[in-house]
Amino acid sequence: MDNVQARPAPTWAAYVCTDQGAEVAHAVLSGLGFDEGALRGGGLSGAARLSDGPPIAEVLLTEIGNTPVETACDYVAEIRRSGARVVALGHQSDLSTYRALRRAGAWEYFAFPVTPGEIAALRAEPPVAANTAAPAPAPCPTLGVLGVSGGSGASMLARNLAFHAASTGGPGLRTALIDADLQFGTQALDLDCPETPGLLEALSAPDRIDATFLSATMGTLAEGLTLYSHQPGAxxxxxxxxxxxxxxxxxxxEAHEALVLDLPRGATLRHPALAAELDALILVVPAGYAGVNAATxxxxxxxxxxxxxxxxxxxxDLRRDAGLHPRDLSRAIGEDFVAHLPRCDAAATRALRNARALVDCQPRGAYARAVRDLFTLGAAPEKPRRAPRGLFRRKAA
Structure with a gap:
């Protein structure tokens, strides 16, 4: 038994931006046996900027400071992609902040005032605790995107969902984007890449489809991302x-880890079997009367x-419409909206002119955040519930 070595404790580092945060972090690090070199400035944003390579430490104690919650969530996600666990400190004491940071990947969030002992107690918890709130994606999630009326931005959304799914900074899934509009589909045109006549071969003989067939007939958009898009002759x-x-x-x-289909309204309604193959159908609804009528x-x-x-x-909201209130729109169609696509004229124009995805051109923008959240929701239909910790454990004591 004397030869059995204890598993080394995880390394910690702290990035703070206020005296209050520095005082708490210093006490935590000292109690865990780390010297002052592990205490640094820059807060959560500074830690995120330094996390584009290997993890700085196994656990990063970070302070949010004045960073907006949405941006803080992006920073947490960036750090998590490096492999480090994130403990966040801040002055926001509301439940929505706590949930948002946990969804973004934070191991825990503590609102000031907090004692060093409460933070240090995380050391005794299993490393997987922070990830239990994130549902595992379904095998090859298959998402359809359908605009209830023309010009709603459905094709752009499908394109960005596919690029996000394949991104090495995101899910990193082997993804196929299928332009199912055989008459007026423009995915290949918008991405300035050759059309793929192989789509017609696949539709003519679906039994021939296998990994070799797809490799020979699909276009490549990026690493891990392929495309079927073709407009047949008359x-x-x-x-x-x-x-x-x-x-x-x-x-x-069978040959991919995620599928995104850009669906036309007519084909979807004419062939109910198409909808039956989907894990989820995303309906893109503009904020106008025609959109409400079509969506209903x-x-x-x-x-x-x-x-x-x-x-x-x-x-x-990608185009200016009647500007109806979301609550009224939701009541009219009898469904709650799960996401909001904000106006982003300049960024969208830049992406289209450069034949790129908006999530690549402006990864920290509000549109990119909506795409990430929407893919997570569509790929993981069931989210296990978990009781909040950290922020509210002191209230229960």
Whole structure:
């Protein structure tokens, strides 16, 4: 038994931005046996800037300071991608802040005033505790994106969801983007890449689809991201090819870790089997009267023909419309909106002119945050509930 060595304790470092934070962090680090070199300035944002490589330490005690909560969540996610665990300190004592930071990947969040002992007590908790709130993605999540009316931004959303899914800074999944609009689909055009006639081959003979076939017929957009997008000539039988769309999804699932389909309204309604292949259908709704009318009719039809389908309505402000209040829109369509796509004219124009995804051009913008949250929601339909800790444990004592 004397030869059995104890597992080394995790290394800690602290990044603070106020005297109060420095005092607490110094006491925590001293109590854990670390010297003053582990205490640094810069707060949470400073720690995030230094986390683009290997983890600085196994556990980073960080102070939010005046950073907005949404930005703080982005910083937490950046640090988590390096492999370090994040403990956050701040003055916000509301439940929404606590939940947002935990969803972003924080091991724990403590609101001032907090004692060093409460923070140091985390050392005794299992490392997986911070990750239990994050649901595991379903095997090859298959997400459809459908605009309830033209110009709502559905194709742009589908494109950005696919780029996010494949991103090494995100889920890093082997992803396929399928432009299912065989008449007017523009994914290849918007990304300035060659069309993929192999899509027609796949639809003509779905039984031929395997990893080798897909590798030879799909276009490559980025590492881990491939595309099917093609507009057949007028002589092709579009109706027959549309009817084959549901049959290609199963074989493509076997060769990928995520699928994103840019769906046209007509084909989706004509072929209920297509919706049945999806894990979730994202409905992009503009804030106008026409959008409300179309969304209501689509939802009623989809509920009747695909009752098991999970619908995720998303409010889009990408174009100026009637500007109806989200609460009124939600009441009118009978569904709650799960996300909001904000206006981002300059960034969207820049992305389109450069044939790039908006999440790559402006990864910290509000639109990119909405895309990340939406993919997480669509890929993980069931979220296990977990009792809050940290912020409220003192109130229960």
């Amino acid at each position: 002589s092709r039988d579009i109706a027959t090819m549309e009817a084959a769309l549901p049959r290609i999804i199963g074989p493509m699932r 009719r689509l939802i009623q039809r989809l509920r009747a023909e695909a009752p098991g389908l999970r619908l995720l309505p998303v409010l889009s």
